[in-house]
Amino acid sequence: MEKNEIFSHIVDIEEKLGNLYRELGQLKQKVVTLLEENHHLRIENEELRRRLESEYTSSEKKGKSKSTINNKKVVGEGYDNLARLYHEGFHVCNLHFGNLRTEGDCLFCLSFLNKSQ
Numbered sequence: 001m002e003k004n005e006i007f008s009h010i011v012d013i014e015e016k017l018g019n020l021y022r023e024l025g026q027l028k029q030k031v032v033t034l035l036e037e038n039h040h041l042r043i044e045n046e047e048l049r050r051r052l053e054s055e056y057t058s059s060e061k062k063g064k065s066k067s068t069i070n071n072k073k074v075v076g077e078g079y080d081n082l083a084r085l086y087h088e089g090f091h092v093c094n095l096h097f098g099n100l101r102t103e104g105d106c107l108f109c110l111s112f113l114n115k116s117q
């Protein structure tokens with residue numbers, strides 16, 4: 001290899017390293033963004049689970065109690081909330097409570113919703 005060739009080879013490698021370094025920086029930035037997004041989603045998920053659980057327990061309690069006019073209204077609201085959550089794609093059944101529905105309708109959810117109505 002001649003001196004010129006060696007030199008241009010080094011310049012070439014230098015350029016490639018520069019590109020790799022830039023790519024690494026971009027990847028690092030993407031990981032940071034994903035981690036932040038993950039953190040927010042985790043918090044949102046916990047909050048949704050908490051809300052679902054309180055809807056679930058209040059609807060279950062109300063469902064068992066003797067219905068007065070006042071109770072009926074609350075049962076109706078609890079039911080509406082659960083039905084809404086179900087239609088938003090979450091399980092409201094005992095088995096998969098709070099999880100995202102990934103395979104269409106869930107028979108357990110539907111029977112639970114029918115019972116609570």
Ligand SMILES: [Zn+2]
Pocket residue numbers: 091092093095096106107108109110
């Ligand atoms: Zn379900």
